[in-house]
Amino acid sequence: MGDLKRVFAFSASAMILFSLYYLLSVIINIPYIGICVKKNQTGIWQITNVDKLGWAEQHGIKTGDIVSLIDEIQPSNYPTVLQYNAIERAKTLVISKNHESMVFNVSNNMTPKQVQYDIVIPLFLFGILSSFSFFLYLKKGNDESSRILILFFLTIGLSYISAGASSRMDIVGISINRITFSLIPLLFVEFLIAYFKRYGFILYNRKYLYIFYIGNGLLFSINLFFQIFGLYLLDIRYCFLANFIIETFLCLHILTTRYIRYRNTIHGSVFAIIIVGVILAFFPFIFLVGLPSLVFGIELIPGALGAVFIVFIPIVFFYLITANSLFDIDFIINRIRYYCIISLIPTSGYLWFLFYLAKRFTFVQRVQVGIVTYIGIIAFLYAKEELDLSLRSKLFREKFNFQASLNRFSQNITKVMKVSDLEEQLITEVREVLSVKSISLLELDLTDSDYSLLIKTGTQDVPKLTILEWLENNVHLISVGDLIDIDNGVLLTVSQEKNKYHFLWIRGKINRTHYNQDERVWLKTISFYVSVVYENLHMIEGLIDKLEEAVSQKDTARPWVSRLLFSLSEKERRRLASDLHDSVLQEQILWYRKLQIISSDDRLPIDLREELNKIAEGLLDVTHEIRITCNDLFPSLLNESRIVDAIRNLIADAQLRTDYVVNFNATDFSLDLDYEHILAIYRIVQELLANAAKHSKATEINITLDNSNGLLALNYHDNGIGMDLQSMEFTSNHMGLSGIKERVSSLGGETRIYSTLGESFEVSIWMDLDTNFVATEQVI
Numbered sequence: 001m002g003d004l005k006r007v008f009a010f011s012a013s014a015m016i017l018f019s020l021y022y023l024l025s026v027i028i029n030i031p032y033i034g035i036c037v038k039k040n041q042t043g044i045w046q047i048t049n050v051d052k053l054g055w056a057e058q059h060g061i062k063t064g065d066i067v068s069l070i071d072e073i074q075p076s077n078y079p080t081v082l083q084y085n086a087i088e089r090a091k092t093l094v095i096s097k098n099h100e101s102m103v104f105n106v107s108n109n110m111t112p113k114q115v116q117y118d119i120v121i122p123l124f125l126f127g128i129l130s131s132f133s134f135f136l137y138l139k140k141g142n143d144e145s146s147r148i149l150i151l152f153f154l155t156i157g158l159s160y161i162s163a164g165a166s167s168r169m170d171i172v173g174i175s176i177n178r179i180t181f182s183l184i185p186l187l188f189v190e191f192l193i194a195y196f197k198r199y200g201f202i203l204y205n206r207k208y209l210y211i212f213y214i215g216n217g218l219l220f221s222i223n224l225f226f227q228i229f230g231l232y233l234l235d236i237r238y239c240f241l242a243n244f245i246i247e248t249f250l251c252l253h254i255l256t257t258r259y260i261r262y263r264n265t266i267h268g269s270v271f272a273i274i275i276v277g278v279i280l281a282f283f284p285f286i287f288l289v290g291l292p293s294l295v296f297g298i299e300l301i302p303g304a305l306g307a308v309f310i311v312f313i314p315i316v317f318f319y320l321i322t323a324n325s326l327f328d329i330d331f332i333i334n335r336i337r338y339y340c341i342i343s344l345i346p347t348s349g350y351l352w353f354l355f356y357l358a359k360r361f362t363f364v365q366r367v368q369v370g371i372v373t374y375i376g377i378i379a380f381l382y383a384k385e386e387l388d389l390s391l392r393s394k395l396f397r398e399k400f401n402f403q404a405s406l407n408r409f410s411q412n413i414t415k416v417m418k419v420s421d422l423e424e425q426l427i428t429e430v431r432e433v434l435s436v437k438s439i440s441l442l443e444l445d446l447t448d449s450d451y452s453l454l455i456k457t458g459t460q461d462v463p464k465l466t467i468l469e470w471l472e473n474n475v476h477l478i479s480v481g482d483l484i485d486i487d488n489g490v491l492l493t494v495s496q497e498k499n500k501y502h503f504l505w506i507r508g509k510i511n512r513t514h515y516n517q518d519e520r521v522w523l524k525t526i527s528f529y530v531s532v533v534y535e536n537l538h539m540i541e542g543l544i545d546k547l548e549e550a551v552s553q554k555d556t557a558r559p560w561v562s563r564l565l566f567s568l569s570e571k572e573r574r575r576l577a578s579d580l581h582d583s584v585l586q587e588q589i590l591w592y593r594k595l596q597i598i599s600s601d602d603r604l605p606i607d608l609r610e611e612l613n614k615i616a617e618g619l620l621d622v623t624h625e626i627r628i629t630c631n632d633l634f635p636s637l638l639n640e641s642r643i644v645d646a647i648r649n650l651i652a653d654a655q656l657r658t659d660y661v662v663n664f665n666a667t668d669f670s671l672d673l674d675y676e677h678i679l680a681i682y683r684i685v686q687e688l689l690a691n692a693a694k695h696s697k698a699t700e701i702n703i704t705l706d707n708s709n710g711l712l713a714l715n716y717h718d719n720g721i722g723m724d725l726q727s728m729e730f731t732s733n734h735m736g737l738s739g740i741k742e743r744v745s746s747l748g749g750e751t752r753i754y755s756t757l758g759e760s761f762e763v764s765i766w767m768d769l770d771t772n773f774v775a776t777e778q779v780i
Contacts, residue, residue, distance in 0.1 A: 016154060020126070020158075022172065023161050023164070023165045023173055023176070024119070024161070026165040026172075027118050028119075030088075030170065031109075031168075032051075032054050032114060032118070032164070032168055033054050033087050033088050033090060034051030034056050034057060035047055035050060035051075035086065035087040036049040036051075036087075037081060037085055038085060039075075039076070045066065045076070046067070047061065047063055047065045047066075048085075049063060049297075049298070050062060051302075052302070053111070053113050053114055053118075055106060055107070056087075061104070062097075066096035067093065067095060068094040068096055069093070069094035070087060071090050071092055072092065075087075078090070080169045083169075084169065088169040091105065091106050092104065092106065117164075117305070122160045122161040122163070122164065125157060125160050125308065125311055126160065126161055129153040129156055129314055130153075130154070132317075133149075133150040136149060136150050144194045145191055145194035145197075149195075149317065152184070152187040152191055152313075153314055155180045155183055156180075156184055156310055158180045159176075159180035159184060159307075162177035162180065165177070175223075178220065178223065178240050182216045182219070182220070182240060182243055182247070183216070185247035185248045185250065185282075186209065186212055186247060188278075189209060189250070189251055189254065192204070192255070192274075203254065212247060212250070215243070216243065219236075219239060219240065238293070241290050241293060242294060245286050245291065248278075252275065252278055255278065256275060259271035259275060274316060276316075277312050277315070280312040281309050281310045281311070281316075282310070283309075284309045288301045288306050288371070289306040300368055339378045339381040340378055347370060347373050351366065351370045402433070402522040405429060405433050406522070406526065410529060412429075413530075416533065416537070419534065420457075422537065423441050423457055424457070426494065426526070427439055427441060427457065430506065434509060434515075435509055435510045436508070437507040437508055437509070438458070438459040438506075438507045439458050440455055440459050440460070440462050440505045441504055441505075442454065442503040442504075442505055443456050443500060443501070444471055444475065444501040444503065445499065445500055446500065446501070451468060451471065451472055453468045453471070456502075458505075461507070463486070463487045463489075466486060466487045467487075467491060467505065470484070471501075475501065478493050478501075479496065480494065480531040481493060481524040481525075481527045483520055483523055483524060488508050489506055489507040490506050490515060490523070491504070492504040492506065492523050492527055494527045495530065495535075496531070497538070504527070506523075588623045588626065592616055592619045592620055595612060595615060598612060642672070642673075643673055643677075643681050643682065644705065646682050647664060647666070647703070648664060650682065650685060650686060651664055651703075654689045654693070658689075658693045659699065660693070660699050660700060661700050661701070662701045662703065663700070663702045663703070664703045664704075664705075665705070666706070668707070669705045669707055670707060671712060671769065673712075673769075676747070677712075677769070681705075681714060684743065684765065685703065687736070687739065687740055688740070689701070692718050692720060695721075696721060696722070698761075699719060700718065700719050701716070701718040702716075702718070703716050703717075711766060711769070712769055713764070714765040715762070715763070715765075716761075716763040716764075717761070717762045717763075718762075720760065720761055721757070721759075722755040722759040722760055722761050724756070724757040725753060725755055740765075744765055749768070750766050752765075
């Protein structure tokens with residue numbers, strides 16, 4: 001199979017090279033005359049068009065001249081005139097100019113423009129397409145879409161080179177040009193179908209594509225039939241041109257509909273880039289060559305020049321294949337669309353000048369100049385925007401420093417914690433950037449029927465009456481960012497609440513100039529920044545007030561408030577444990593090792609070494625205590641073990657430092673708790689064991705952990721001295737038993753404490769995990 005593919009590739013390459021050799025031979029050896037003629041009502045053949053690239057243009061033959069003889073044959077009997085209303089492949093012409101007959105011998109001296117358009121540009125384009133094809137064949141020769149793309153590229157190349165031979169009325173050149181020309185859009189659709197097939201969706205139903213293949217086949221068969229009899233060949237040529245335009249619009253229709261469908265997916269940018277490539281590649285030829293030829297029988301630009309734009313197709317697909325990331329095509333399209341709209345005004349004015357004042361320009365020349373002007377203005381506007389971004393800040397650094405100001409201000413306000421600090425930052429920034437005479441922050445209160453205007457900060461020289469009068473009539477029409485000119489200054493809206501507005505009053509600049517457009521845009525932008533931070537600060541202040549109110553009212557505090565406070569407490573414990581471990585503990589270990597090295601020096605007296613060893617042992621004990629403290633603050637094993645194992649480790653550590661015995665029973669416990677519940681149970685047991693060591697004087701402790709039907713039960717019992725629950729006041733100032741009850745309550749559980757003074761102490765805890773999980777989800 002591999003050898004067969006290589007043989008096929010070699011045969012195709014040989015056929016393409018032979019076709020290339022033949023077409024170039026025709027272009028070099030046969031002159032391009034470039035004359036179109038038409039028989040007028042008196043039976044005289046008159047020249048209707050002279051191609052600027054042809055031999056006739058170089059020898060002074062003009063539109064309107066009369067053709068008398070072609071190779072000593074009447075024009076009515078000359079083959080190319082009968083078939084195409086064109087004069088080609090002739091050796092002598094007899095032309096009548098102003099009733100004077102002139103004989104012209106057609107020479108084969110190609111002009112520089114002919115060499116450029118018929119040889120250099122086609123060969124350059126064919127070379128680019130062949131290079132892309134060779135690259136694809138080496139990299140992805142076994143991929144179906146790559147093979148179709150290679151065929152598509154080579155078809156474009158042959159179509160472009162055969163155009164020169166076709167214009168010289170060579171039958172083989174005409175056949176190659178029309179076959180390849182009509183296949184270009186269809187091969188492009190074939191490639192798109194194969195390309196997107198790899199992503200798992202069908203771009204277009206191929207059975208509809210077969211209709212166009214059949215249509216192309218019928219059109220070419222008709223062309224061969226009439227070629228034999230030499231009839232209607234000009235009409236057939238226009239049919240091929242119309243067919244190409246229809247097929248191109250089919251491609252664009254397919255791409256556009258699929259882009260609309262998939263624009264919100266990862267393929268949206270790919271479709272957009274391909275659509276832009278199709279427009280750039282085909283539309284110059286269609287709208288400047290094809291459609292004008294069909295409708296008016298003229299070309300606004302040379303056909304060879306219009307076909308040059310086809311090079312955008314391989315560039316686009318080479319970019320899609322090689323680029324690691326795609327540029328933002330939607331942004332570019334939006335900018336160009338905007339420039340296209342505003343460029344219509346100057347272009348229209350220029351065209352009016354050409355149509356009504358520059359009479360010596362022909363219609364085609366005026367349209368050509370208009371197109372060049374329109375595209376030039378669009379390119380200039382786009383280039384100006386790019387240059388503004390890269391050069392404006394360098395050339396006008398002092399004058400245009402607004403972007404740097406916004407960056408600085410946005411960084412500063414991230415550190416602001418109070419409204420007053422934000423207002424001070426705003427006033428300072430505006431004063432430094434704009435160099436204003438005076439600036440003040442105003443607050444408008446709409447609570448009462450009479451509006452009141454308060455100067456919160458800044459200078460007092462504010463025209464309050466003028467501003468208040470304007471606001472009374474227009475306050476409901478303004479929004480954040482509005483900039484109002486009032487009494488030799490500007491009023492900037494920086495914040496808007498239900499019943500309050502905040503304004504920045506800025507009197508004129510020190511240099512007495514007006515606020516320009518850039519300064520106004522900067523003020524509006526900075527007001528949006530301030531408005532957002534204003535709103536956030538007010539929300540934070542409101543939340544803090546609610547938290548303080550909830551915490552102060554212990555009996556009515558909601559569970560989510562307690563959970564939040566416990567969560568913040570645990571985060572602070574974790575941070576403190578991390579700081580102790582990473583700083584103090586490491587320093588302790590470092591000094592312990594240094595002390596060990598010094599104490600092992602034999603040159604020191606024995607008593608001094610013994611003293612240093614004692615100090616080292618003391619440091620080691622302190623290091624051990626710090627480790628224990630870090631573990632108490634943030635037990636690292638909780639992230640790795642289940643609650644039963646975590647409690648066993650906690651009990652083992654506690655018994656090393658105390659005299660009591662702990663009996664722990666969790667044989668019937670089978671729940672898999674989340675981290676929040678594991679941490680809560682761990683902290684409760686930790687606090688109960690600490691209370692037993694400090695206060696109860698117990699010698700035996702029994703702890704039971706059990707579950708049944710989603711209900712978690714923890715029971716603690718010791719044989720200590722107990723306590724008087726009637727005189728015990730639970731406060732939130734310490735963890736203790738009050739903290740245990742609050743923690744359990746925050747998780748939707750219930751706590752019962754049983755004890756009397758002089759007897760045992762018992763705590764029973766229940767948590768309905770199913771109910772709690774639902775409540776947790778609602779809170780989150």
